[in-house]
Amino acid sequence: MGEVKKSTFILQLPLHTTNSDVAALNKYFELSRKLYNVLLNESLKRLNLMRQSKQYQLIKKLDKKEQTKAYRKAREDFRFTKYDLIKFSTPLRINEFKQVDSSTVQKLAQRAFLSVERMFYGKAKRVNFKCKGEMDSVEGSSNRQGIKYRDGYLQWNKLNIKVKIKECDYYAHEALTNKIKYCRIVRKLIRGKIRFFIHLVLEGIPPRKIDNKTGMFKGRHGEGKVGIDIGTQTIAIVSKNETKLLELAPEVNSIHKQMRVIQRKMNRSKCMMNPHKFNEDGTIKRRNGEKWIWSKNYLKLRYQLAELQRKQADIRKQSHYRLANWIISLGDRFYVEQMNYKGLQKRTKETIINEKTGRYNKKKRFGKSLANKAPAMILTLLKQKLGYWELELNKIDTFNFKASQYNHFTDDYTKKSLSARWNEFECGKIQRDLYSAYLIMNSRDDLKNTDRALCISSWNNFKQLHDIEVERLKNCGNKLIGSMGL
Known part of the structure; x- marks a missing residue:
């Protein structure tokens, strides 16, 4: 039996950034964008090579039951899998993109591959490369390394940015008692000003909100x-x-x-x-x-x-x-x-x-x-x-x-x-x-x-x-x- 998917929810919190923090985050976002485009391009190349091969053309003539195994074999032969693209990204991180951590690189590789995989399944006709300034979110694969949350601070490379949490925010404090699966940094343009937020992807279900007037839990389902x-x-x-x-x-x-x-x-x-x-x-x-x-x-x-x-x-x-x-x-x-x-x-x-x-x-x-x-x-x-x-x-x-x-x-x-x-x-x-x-x-x-x-x-x-x-x-x-x- 496969693993049972556990419920998750997201807690969004603003970051208290200085000018130097904003400059550093923008720099990391731009590096992530360039790396994402490289990975997207490589994934597209592998898909096109596979589609142009005689092996792929012969698969179309097979029965539907045999096609599934044949497509899986073709993807492995042409290294068109998520793990092959992650493997391809490793030397890129070591040589050209040293300032992007391995956890973030893996997520970028998965993100690029899933975009191209939609073309393989016929769910999309093309993929979009990111122009300068269009990469608005990056995330890690876990909270152990790379982009991580520690004791009210976002830590990424040499950055240590304070996360804004109000003392009276019962919901946020209660949510943080759950296990953090991974973190995501989001960049938004709000009223002409760039602001950064952290998305904490938490395991479990969101805490129930309390009515400040009555002290009772908000939201109840009915019957029927x-x-x-x-x-x-x-x-x-x-x-x-x-x-x-x-x-x-x-x-x-x-x-x-x-x-x-x-x-x-x-x-x-x-x-x-x-x-x-x-x-x-x-x-x-x-x-x-x-x-x-x-x-x-x-x-x-x-x-x-x-x-x-x-x-x-x-x-x-x-x-x-x-x-x-x-x-x-x-x-x-x-x-x-x-x-x-x-x-x-x-x-x-x-x-x-x-x-x-x-x-x-x-x-x-x-x-x-x-x-x-x-x-x-x-x-x-x-x-x-x-x-x-x-x-x-x-x-x-x-x-x-x-x-x-x-x-x-x-x-x-x-x-x-x-x-x-x-x-x-x-x-x-x-x-x-x-x-x-x-x-x-x-x-x-x-x-x-x-x-x-x-x-x-x-x-x-x-x-x-x-x-x-x-x-x-x-x-x-x-x-x-x-x-x-x-």
């Missing part, structure tokens, strides 16, 4: 089933006591508008300063190898955009954390529909002509919505938090379940267009997403079908909560997302 139907911008949640249709991270909408204004300014500046890089129709000349020219105003706008992107990410994550905590308070059995978000990001391949207008339909799908709202993140955070309570997030079989098509009154399935946001029943209209969440909540143990008898017995309670939620949305006074149908 909870059904979740998540879309690209909204989430429908149904339990025995609550029925809600909410917009995901509504706080980021205003920031997104500011980002769009800055991006348009940047685009105009880029076109004006680089007319030699664009075709007459406005597209970029791909084979033009001349350097880009950036104005001072463009560089200022780029820093402003980076700051807004940082704020958007932090606000979105905080919003998702609050929502996840509230969902957990509703029950102890959670059911959600599986979604292929990567597929929703891709543009459509078919070119379709609109029958009404005679124009071509746009090939864009939900890339912008997914980037702004990050619906997959809320599920990741929810699954992580449920693990602390030893609870699971059950994913129903979407292909067999068909929550958006099922009618528990007639016990049959009816296909509906994406624009149809309401279900017509004898008792009245029911919002489509809320009804799907209701069916998911009442799923069977096999997660392939809904329990019709349970739906019928709990219908009156759901209908009452549904009408209250619809009335709330109509009178909330805010602009609602079109997919809500209100």
Whole structure:
């Protein structure tokens, strides 16, 4: 049997850096970036050599069962493994990168190899080399050597930097009682100033937070089933006591508008300063190898955009954390529909002509919505938090379940267009997403079908909560997302 993975969590703490500390850290980060690019390039070479070989071409003709062993043999022959790349990095550290410790070098080698391995498995089409100043995190393989935490100080090479921990920070002091697996140094640009943080990767589960007013632990899970139907911008949640249709991270909408204004300014500046890089129709000349020219105003706008992107990410994550905590308070059995978000990001391949207008339909799908709202993140955070309570997030079989098509009154399935946001029943209209969440909540143990008898017995309670939620949305006074149908 394989090793059982132990739970881990991250404690982020700021570093009390002097000017000399910042200069030294920036120097080490730059050396790590150069080494990472060298390792990434070497890993790519080995992958390309393997793909061009006759041995690799013959593997494609084998049966699937035989392919696995043959691919493993080919990777060993062409030294395309994680351990071979770590072995390759050893002389580099001894000769050219003496100031980067062996533990950090091993992690950089693993990081470079995993990036290229995604190409091998078809999960990525290319890898990105790090430009100057783009390496924003380095980490060690353990807390015994290299980057390590000792008695309130970060120690790395000759650096000994104090870690800021408030005396009243109960959470941090309690978390530090757990074993530290390894440390990570993170560089962030916050309000135009570079700041450094240490990420302590700790073994175990995070300590429970305490309410300063009552002295009681915060956050408790409820009892009963909870059904979740998540879309690209909204989430429908149904339990025995609550029925809600909410917009995901509504706080980021205003920031997104500011980002769009800055991006348009940047685009105009880029076109004006680089007319030699664009075709007459406005597209970029791909084979033009001349350097880009950036104005001072463009560089200022780029820093402003980076700051807004940082704020958007932090606000979105905080919003998702609050929502996840509230969902957990509703029950102890959670059911959600599986979604292929990567597929929703891709543009459509078919070119379709609109029958009404005679124009071509746009090939864009939900890339912008997914980037702004990050619906997959809320599920990741929810699954992580449920693990602390030893609870699971059950994913129903979407292909067999068909929550958006099922009618528990007639016990049959009816296909509906994406624009149809309401279900017509004898008792009245029911919002489509809320009804799907209701069916998911009442799923069977096999997660392939809904329990019709349970739906019928709990219908009156759901209908009452549904009408209250619809009335709330109509009178909330805010602009609602079109997919809500209100």
